[in-house]
Amino acid sequence: MKKDAAKAGARVGLTSDEIIINGGRPLTGRVEVRGAKNLATKAMVAALLGKTPSVLRNVPNISDVRVVAGLLALHGVLITKSENQDEWRLDPSNVEMAHQADIDAHAGSSRIPILFCGPLLHRLGEAFIPDLGGCRIGDRPIDFHLDALREFGAVVEKLPSGISLTAPNGLHGANIELPYPSVGATEQVLLTSVLAKGQTELRNAAIEPEIIDLICILQKMGAIITVEPNRVIFIEGVDELRGYDHKAIFDRNEVASWAAAALATKGDVFVGGARQEEMMTFLNIFRKVGGDFEVHDDGMRFWHPGGELKPVTIETDVHPGFMTDWQQPLVVALTQAQGVSTIHETVYENRFGFTDALNKMGANIVVHPEGLAADDRRVKRREFEQAAVISGPTPLTGADIEVPDLRGGFSHLIAALTAEGQSKVTNIGIISRGYENFIEKLRLLGADFVYES
Ligand SMILES: CC(=O)N[C@H]1[C@@H](OP(=O)(O)OP(=O)(O)OC[C@H]2O[C@@H](n3ccc(=O)[nH]c3=O)[C@H](O)[C@@H]2O)O[C@H](CO)[C@@H](O)[C@@H]1O
Ligand SMILES: C=C(OP(=O)(O)O)C(=O)O
Numbered sequence: 001m002k003k004d005a006a007k008a009g010a011r012v013g014l015t016s017d018e019i020i021i022n023g024g025r026p027l028t029g030r031v032e033v034r035g036a037k038n039l040a041t042k043a044m045v046a047a048l049l050g051k052t053p054s055v056l057r058n059v060p061n062i063s064d065v066r067v068v069a070g071l072l073a074l075h076g077v078l079i080t081k082s083e084n085q086d087e088w089r090l091d092p093s094n095v096e097m098a099h100q101a102d103i104d105a106h107a108g109s110s111r112i113p114i115l116f117c118g119p120l121l122h123r124l125g126e127a128f129i130p131d132l133g134g135c136r137i138g139d140r141p142i143d144f145h146l147d148a149l150r151e152f153g154a155v156v157e158k159l160p161s162g163i164s165l166t167a168p169n170g171l172h173g174a175n176i177e178l179p180y181p182s183v184g185a186t187e188q189v190l191l192t193s194v195l196a197k198g199q200t201e202l203r204n205a206a207i208e209p210e211i212i213d214l215i216c217i218l219q220k221m222g223a224i225i226t227v228e229p230n231r232v233i234f235i236e237g238v239d240e241l242r243g244y245d246h247k248a249i250f251d252r253n254e255v256a257s258w259a260a261a262a263l264a265t266k267g268d269v270f271v272g273g274a275r276q277e278e279m280m281t282f283l284n285i286f287r288k289v290g291g292d293f294e295v296h297d298d299g300m301r302f303w304h305p306g307g308e309l310k311p312v313t314i315e316t317d318v319h320p321g322f323m324t325d326w327q328q329p330l331v332v333a334l335t336q337a338q339g340v341s342t343i344h345e346t347v348y349e350n351r352f353g354f355t356d357a358l359n360k361m362g363a364n365i366v367v368h369p370e371g372l373a374a375d376d377r378r379v380k381r382r383e384f385e386q387a388a389v390i391s392g393p394t395p396l397t398g399a400d401i402e403v404p405d406l407r408g409g410f411s412h413l414i415a416a417l418t419a420e421g422q423s424k425v426t427n428i429g430i431i432s433r434g435y436e437n438f439i440e441k442l443r444l445l446g447a448d449f450v451y452e453s
Helices: 002-007 037-049 063-074 100-104 112-124 143-151 183-193 209-221 252-264 277-289 324-334 355-360 406-418 428-433 438-444
Strands: 018-022 028-032 054-057 078-081 087-091 126-130 155-159 162-166 175-177 199-203 224-228 232-236 245-247 268-272 292-296 299-303 313-315 339-345 364-368 386-392 400-402 422-426 448-450
Touching: 018 406, 028 438, 037 054, 037 063, 037 087, 037 112, 037 183, 037 209, 063 078, 063 100, 063 112, 063 428, 100 126, 100 162, 112 126, 112 143, 112 162, 112 183, 143 155, 143 175, 143 183, 183 199, 183 209, 183 232, 209 224, 209 245, 252 268, 252 277, 252 299, 252 324, 252 406, 277 292, 277 324, 324 339, 324 355, 324 386, 324 406, 355 364, 355 400, 355 406, 400 406, 406 422, 406 428, 406 438
Parallel strands: 028 268, 054 245, 175 199, 313 339, 400 422
Antiparallel strands: 018 422, 018 448, 054 087, 078 087, 126 162, 155 162, 199 232, 224 232, 268 299, 292 299, 339 386, 364 386
């Protein structure tokens, strides 16, 4: 990135966690997306279940993947990478218990460690899980996970520094109904049930595309899993599993983010690796707002076709609804729409913190912390939901803003790219949790910025 710094003259003394963006330029060009953060990390955990090594292809170079790799290595998994780093071989032949002090070093770094429970209990009869990280967008309890693990026969002990689990009598199949179709809890049940003795029925399961991809991986390993209608998943436990060879599903959240960036900046972005099927709900909203898109065999093109953007009402939801991770980047485009848009955030209870920075830049966004009454709702109202009302269009002007979380961070980048004038965006390291090489991609799309690595 020295070239970009050089363009602006001498180095300006930024840390690697900061970027200066000169906004008001459309993003145009092509970027590639690789495997989904929300699949690749879980596929890596699934490798623990195999008797033989697994090969995961299309692995994104993001920090959440590196965190999981570190934890797997601590547990004796040998990881080797292809020359271009996107094909990983995970060899679980020598899985062993890690030292608690080493595991503690990963506390607060990601949500994925909770998914080590089932595989480690099967392999070692015990597990220690550090405190979880992930975006601070709500309480994010793990009660569904722990209740399910107990149903399988695990003994769970909460310690000040994490959770200790044992399975004195092994793990057996269970009959589980989730109170809410949680993505993580569904994955917990899948990763635990495949080697449990007997059958498991999971009701009210999440069926996100990344979960279906995880089921495909487990089936390749030898698992017997049936996805039935009405969110029911049926798993017949088997005695052993082998390694898999799998190409991770593309990151639909990154695709939606670049699409939102193209719309907000009046640009034209081709996203290589994007597929239509998993994006259909997003595409409907994108079109209603006034964006246009084309579907190609090798990706999708998203652009602002000119004219005014239109306001929309969105209720975030579990799949196949409008995904919560899509709303934050799209809100920036909605600040440029003619009229009043409303987002009902039904998945998390605190996901509008990023709007403070947008308001500082000139947006008119009012957050209703208790949600808003609405008669014509599609998604059932949840106890802790929130709403945001965005009145537009409002020109944005550059400002100094600080990234609060992963998607909020990407929305800050989009806002800075859309705004007239200069913005300094700090704490951008978080964005690397889920966006591979985003600085390089901004350069490829013609953004005007200064970044000093
Ligand atoms: C790494 C990963 O894949 N992260 C995704 C995953 O997060 P994650 O798996 O953490 O999200 P969940 O689907 O579990 O959470 C959904 C809702 O269920 C609640 N809940 C969840 C578990 C539990 O034990 N108790 C409980 O109350 C949560 O607080 C939240 O309100 O799905 C979310 C919803 O699509 C996405 O936004 C995240 O990007
Ligand atoms: C909420 C997200 O991720 P995580 O669950 O890893 O915090 C996200 O990807 O937007």
